[in-house]
Amino acid sequence: MKHFLNTQDWSHSDLDALLTQAALFKKNKLGDELQGKSIALVFFNSSLRTRSSFELGAFQLGGHAIVLQPGKDAWPIEFDVGTVMDGEAEEHIAEVAQVLGRYVDMIGVRAFPKFVDWQTDREDRVLQGFAKYAGVPVINLETITHPCxxxxxxxxxxxxxxxxxxxxxxxxxxxxxxxxxxxxxxxxxxxxxxxxxxxxxxxxxxxxxxxxxxxxxxxxxxxxxxxxxxxxxxxxxxxxxxxxxxxxxxxxxxxxxxxxxxxxxxxxxxxxxxxxxxxxxxxxxxxxxxxxxxxxxxxxxxxxxxxxxxxxxxxxxxxxxxxxxxxxxxxxxx
Amino acid sequence: MKHFLNTQDWSHSDLDALLTQAALFKKNKLGDELQGKSIALVFFNSSLRTRSSFELGAFQLGGHAIVLQPGKDAWPIEFDVGTVMDGEAEEHIAEVAQVLGRYVDMIGVRAFPKFVDWQTDREDRVLQGFAKYAGVPVINLETITHPCxxxxxxxxxxxxxxxxxxxxxxxxxxxxxxxxxxxxxxxxxxxxxxxxxxxxxxxxxxxxxxxxxxxxxxxxxxxxxxxxxxxxxxxxxxxxxxxxxxxxxxxxxxxxxxxxxxxxxxxxxxxxxxxxxxxxxxxxxxxxxxxxxxxxxxxxxxxxxxxxxxxxxxxxxxxxxxxxxxxxxxxxxx
Amino acid sequence: MKHFLNTQDWSHSDLDALLTQAALFKKNKLGDELQGKSIALVFFNSSLRTRSSFELGAFQLGGHAIVLQPGKDAWPIEFDVGTVMDGEAEEHIAEVAQVLGRYVDMIGVRAFPKFVDWQTDREDRVLQGFAKYAGVPVINLETITHPCxxxxxxxxxxxxxxxxxxxxxxxxxxxxxxxxxxxxxxxxxxxxxxxxxxxxxxxxxxxxxxxxxxxxxxxxxxxxxxxxxxxxxxxxxxxxxxxxxxxxxxxxxxxxxxxxxxxxxxxxxxxxxxxxxxxxxxxxxxxxxxxxxxxxxxxxxxxxxxxxxxxxxxxxxxxxxxxxxxxxxxxxxx
Structure with a gap:
């Protein structure tokens, strides 16, 4: 199963195909490629363009986007493995990602660095955690790169x-x-x-x-x-x-x-x-x-x-x- | 291009036509007038009825509403022209409105007065800014008047x-x-x-x-x-x-x-x-x-x-x- | 008119029918049972699974869910009868529920206890208030029980x-x-x-x-x-x-x-x-x-x-x- 975490994971011809398809969508905005499909957009940071364009894109192709904002209108989430969870987090990424993956067909994740320690932030743990556990394709909505x-x-x-x-x-x-x-x-x-x-x-x-x-x-x-x-x-x-x-x-x-x-x-x-x-x-x-x-x-x-x-x-x-x-x-x- | 900023900008017969059409929608709630169309609802202030009724109205006519709350789940926005933007605002209304206008077919704006200076508030700059830059029709969701x-x-x-x-x-x-x-x-x-x-x-x-x-x-x-x-x-x-x-x-x-x-x-x-x-x-x-x-x-x-x-x-x-x-x-x- | 406030209000055979239907939906996720219908999801507390699954469920059956968060992006609400409303609440549940009931076909309500006085919380006033005034079926999204x-x-x-x-x-x-x-x-x-x-x-x-x-x-x-x-x-x-x-x-x-x-x-x-x-x-x-x-x-x-x-x-x-x-x-x- 392919994710869209970075362009570097995709071949040049696959990227070309995406750009060719995008040009077609620019000419004809409506389609049925996502008929009955859904995507969860998980925002750990705020967004204007990303949120609007994904929500709209899903609609225009017959699908539906659900916007979730952990720590704002959902629970704080634990990303480390093996932790005794007696801090703030009420739930582990293993459960969050698995459950979302049972509901929707794709998951988009925005998670900026925490700006404390680059060696930690460069592991991109939130995005990688979703990709590991979700069981459905995951899209990078900007973490430490921004492939969209x-x-x-x-x-x-x-x-x-x-x-x-x-x-x-x-x-x-x-x-x-x-x-x-x-x-x-x-x-x-x-x-x-x-x-x-x-x-x-x-x-x-x-x-x-x-x-x-x-x-x-x-x-x-x-x-x-x-x-x-x-x-x-x-x-x-x-x-x-x-x-x-x-x-x-x-x-x-x-x-x-x-x-x-x-x-x-x-x-x-x-x-x-x-x-x-x-x-x-x-x-x-x-x-x-x-x-x-x-x-x-x-x-x-x-x-x-x-x-x-x-x-x-x-x-x-x-x-x-x-x-x-x-x-x-x-x-x-x- | 017509906006819906105030009833005073619309002729009496146009207002009559809106009320006649509204009565028809009250009898038959579903339609295809907005098939594949979208509206962005930009709320600078909270809302119950406006948000629900617009979101639902778009759905019932085959369209889709995107709800945005600048300063809550999107960026603070600058409305003045020529400013050196070294304060809180991360983005100018010129870009916000133009980009939204590229995505959606209409934009609704709720922006109450700031209650500091009436001479400033009565300029209705947020609504007027969207109308100036968006390139698509703008609807007043309550600013210093409430035409809906x-x-x-x-x-x-x-x-x-x-x-x-x-x-x-x-x-x-x-x-x-x-x-x-x-x-x-x-x-x-x-x-x-x-x-x-x-x-x-x-x-x-x-x-x-x-x-x-x-x-x-x-x-x-x-x-x-x-x-x-x-x-x-x-x-x-x-x-x-x-x-x-x-x-x-x-x-x-x-x-x-x-x-x-x-x-x-x-x-x-x-x-x-x-x-x-x-x-x-x-x-x-x-x-x-x-x-x-x-x-x-x-x-x-x-x-x-x-x-x-x-x-x-x-x-x-x-x-x-x-x-x-x-x-x-x-x-x-x- | 039936609500879904507690399983105890539903007969054993009705619950069996729900579980049988649920198994069918698990096999064939898309349907038209809610074609053109809508549900308002009113969250007084945060949610991940409930919000996602209801929003998605409505979409998969042809309907639409509106997510409202009173006190976050809508008004604080009064639940007592006869109050002189000079406190925080800007609106009474009678109006909130009646108006929502005019817009949508169903209302879901999440309202946890306030954890101050159990004798008050056990009256489940928020849920009961919606059921009393809305004029449409109300679903318990977790209050003092969690029938879903x-x-x-x-x-x-x-x-x-x-x-x-x-x-x-x-x-x-x-x-x-x-x-x-x-x-x-x-x-x-x-x-x-x-x-x-x-x-x-x-x-x-x-x-x-x-x-x-x-x-x-x-x-x-x-x-x-x-x-x-x-x-x-x-x-x-x-x-x-x-x-x-x-x-x-x-x-x-x-x-x-x-x-x-x-x-x-x-x-x-x-x-x-x-x-x-x-x-x-x-x-x-x-x-x-x-x-x-x-x-x-x-x-x-x-x-x-x-x-x-x-x-x-x-x-x-x-x-x-x-x-x-x-x-x-x-x-x-x-």
Whole structure:
């Protein structure tokens, strides 16, 4: 049984098939691929696009989504094995996942890091726990990666350039400032999918401390070796932007300070000028800009960039709906 | 593209058509007017009737409603333009509304005043922001007016009197006591629709401080000029109730004390006797009573009034379902 | 009009018909028994299984469930009659239930005790209030009993033993430790359904203080008189477990300490050894184990028991879906 935990688990041709199906769903939104089927959407963190697009996608294909928010309108859950459960958790993931798996045909899970200890968070235990016990396909709704966003991003780029073949494009993933230390999930994902698609990828970030976890840097290395693209890290804004075809922005906290964010804050504050603005975009090769949203205007990107024709962030967000329908349909067809 | 932000934006014949369609939906509850369509219901404030009736109405017409609660299970949202977003808000209404508009066919918005500054609240920025950016029809689920309640109220009165023509009826909108300073939305709306329908309207309130905002008093003046009804303000209970055909009750805070409610509290407390009771109803012309609900019994109206055959508040609440289906169907048919 | 407030209100043959229908739904999950129908699920307390299984059950039969959480995303509600409502509650149950009853075809209600005064809580006023005013069938989603769980439990036992006839089986309802004083609802329900089905029932608990309310002990007495089963109370673990065919576990607070839990805590803490473990299960007649979930592992039952083939708790949880569809279908067919 296949899950959709990461794009890296899926073959290039399977990903292509998903993107092709997504384009069909964009043209004809209604279908019966999920007739009588159901998905539970388990949110340990809040959501706007993910929740709306999955709920709607299930409906448009004849199915039904149930939205659950553990710790808000359901019980706190234990994920460790062998624990004497005398703390807060009223229930173990083994029972939660098994029971949900008896009710529904698929389970989507959003579980951000707890931001205390990266070595623990990088195990992705909530998502892995559901995948282990549920007995039905599990979809990653963003944990420490965000594979649904990857597909939506890829689709928006393919639409923009009018081709599925993005090899040779100069792709910049740029860190931007944000007042809080954020999840690296979308950054990990952008690096993964951009290298997978054979692009020439630059990871632009303030200092080596902002380089991503070795697992995702490793996936990117593997991907460029297979796809013929390239990967480099740069800390020089002009160097990275010059000639870029694509600029993708995201903020994240530096991993060496994970869970110890006080000393990272003044460092991060020094790099507010990483904001995506018209001056930087002018250095690109008539480049396209995107972001996963939500985005703080005039912090991560200026109003001028957001409101320019070069910004395809809204298209990318729309595509969440289409690619997720393709993922659900593929998981149900297996 | 038409929104449903206020009844005042719709022609009399369009409103008549909505009420006629609502009566048909009351007889035959199922239809296919929203087959495959969806609506996002965005609640910045809590709801019982609005949420249930919209969700159900969408289902009964073949569609689907998605319920979102920003600040509860989605992100806080920025509404000002040009802001450097380094505060609480993670996202701008421009992106929220555009993305939702890509997903769904309609958006409903509930956003009460913040009760700090009436000059700001009366701009109705949340609702107007969605209408500006969404690219799909927007429905007012109660902000500083409540047009869905207006239609439900009109329908209940038309049912009670057995005619669509309510011209010449003596209509009293009476302020009542409530321990908190409440929104003027339903009061503004009652005044708007009652004058629109050509009734002889009395606004009964304790003092001139409780007269409503000039925008809505102005709409009412415009309406009586066109419809042949009349409008007057009274602070005398016996004067207002005597001979009334309709008594509609609502509590609201006095606008001169908006955001500075401490000094208004002792004033309001002196008018607890504005409660609708059997003695007052006995002065009417065998009058009918209604209220938009929720209602605090024995504060706004006595048990005797609420439980009497003259009370049509439950009918009015039921009609929310029917009129809202008519509104959604009309917006989708344009 | 029939409600589903307690199994005790339904005849044995009606309960049999529900269980037979549930088995059919387990084989063929989709149907049209609720085509165009709706149910409001009103949760005063959080839920995982109940909410998911009812929402899904309605969908699978062509209907729609609306989930409401008073005090979370709707108004606080008054349940007393004649009150001057100048406290927190913005609305009376009379209006809430009547309006919901105008919108939907059925109403489900979850309302746990408030754990202050058992004499008040045992009146079950929230559930009874909805049943009194709604004008449509009301379903108990767990208040001071849990009849949906009873049916799911009975179905799981019938599946396990391969027969509808459970007369003569030795059934042990064992109290277990839990750090908090919990609701007696499932214990009341287990006693009710086990005696109803004619089993030889032992209520195993630490001391006479943990015996259940006289209403439910009385129902159990009535049931054994009619069904030919038996009922006894035991405080001796070996005595109760020896030769048992069925062990059902549940924790609950001792009624004499209701609302005054401080002095009960050290008493409860002395009986941690009531945990269901392999040693105790070895005393049974190759007995089957179940629990209503959620369950704290290694507090109420050990990992070894939970993960053994003798544990049918997941089956019981799954059956919630099937029996509830049978209940909804029966209520709509009346």
């Amino acid at each position: 966003q990857e597909l939506a991003h890829a689709m928006a780029l393919q639409e923009h350039f009018g081709t599925h073949d993005l090899r040779g494009k100069k792709y910049v993933l740029t860190w931007t400032y944000h007042p809080k230390a954020l999840n690296t999930a979308v950054a990990n994902s952008a690096l993964t999918i951009a290298t997978r698609l054979g692009m020439d990828v630059t990871l632009l970030c303030p200092t080596p401390d902002y380089v991503l976890d070795e697992r995702y840097m490793g996936w990117a290395q593997t991907n460029v070796a297979e796809s013929g693209g390239s990967l480099r890290v740069s800390h020089d804004i002009a160097d990275a932007y010059t000639g870029a075809d694509i600029v993708y922005a995201k903020s994240w906290g530096a991993l060496p300070y994970f869970g110890n964010w006080e000393p990272e804050k003044p460092i991060r504050d020094r790099y507010r000028h990483f904001i995506v603005d018209s001056e930087k975009m002018a250095m690109t090769n008539n480049g396209v800009f995107s972001h996963c949203l939500p985005l703080r205007r005039n912090i991560k990107a200026t109003d001028a960039v957001m409101d320019s024709p070069a910004c395809i962030a809204i298209n990318e967000a729309e595509n969440r709906l289409h690619v997720q329908k393709a993922v659900m349909a593929a998981l149900m067809a297996q | 309640q207006e239609l439900a109220h009109a329908m209940a009165l038309q049912e009670h009197f057995g005619t669509h023509d309510l011209r010449g009826k003596k209509y009293v909108l009476t302020w009542t006591y409530h321990p908190k300073a409440l929104n003027t939305a339903v009061a503004n709306s009652a005044l708007t629709i009652a004058t629109r329908l050509g009734m002889d309207v009395t606004l009964l309130c304790p003092t001139p401080d409780y007269v409503l905002d000039e925008r809505y008093m102005g709409w009412a003046q415009t309406n009586v000029a066109e419809s042949g009804g009349s409008l007057r303000v009274s602070h005398d209970i016996a004067d207002a109730y005597t001979g009334a055909d309709i008594v509609y009750a609502k509590s609201w805070g006095a606008l001169p004390y908006f955001g500075n409610w401490e000094p208004e509290k002792p004033i309001r407390d002196r008018y607890r006797h504005f409660i609708v009771d059997s003695e007052k109803m006995a002065m009417t012309n065998n009058g009918v009573f209604s209220h938009c609900l929720p209602l605090r019994r024995n504060i706004k109206a006595t048990d005797a009034v609420m439980d009497s055959p003259a009370c049509i508040a439950i009918n009015e609440a039921e009609n929310r379902l029917h009129v809202q289906k008519a509104v959604m169907a009309a917006l989708m048919a344009q | 769980q009873e049916l799911a439990h009975a179905m799981a036992l019938q599946e396990h033993f391969g027969t509808h006839d459970l007369r003569g089986k030795k059934y042990v309802l064992t109290w277990t430790y839990h750090p908090k004083a919990l609701n007696t609802a499932v214990a009341n329900s287990a006693l009710t359904i086990a005696t109803r089905l004619g089993m030889d029932v032992t209520l195993l608990c630490p001391t006479p203080d943990y015996v259940l309310d006289e209403r439910y002990m009385g129902w159990a007495q009535t049931n054994v008189a009619e069904s030919g089963g038996s009922l006894r109370v035991s405080h001796d673990i070996a005595d109760a477990y020896t030769g048992a065919d069925i062990v059902y576990a549940k924790s609950w607070g001792a009624l004499p300490y209701f609302g005054n839990w401080e002095p009960e805590k050290p008493i409860r803490d002395r009986y941690r050894h009531f945990i269901v473990d392999s040693e105790k299960m070895a005393m049974t007649n190759n007995g089957v184990f179940s629990h209503c979930l959620p369950l704290r592992r290694n507090i109420k039952a050990t990992d070894a028991v939970m993960d053994s083939p003798a544990c049918i708790a997941i089956n019981e949880a799954e059956n919630r879906l099937h029996v509830q569809k049978a209940v909804m279908a029966a209520l709509m067919a009346q």
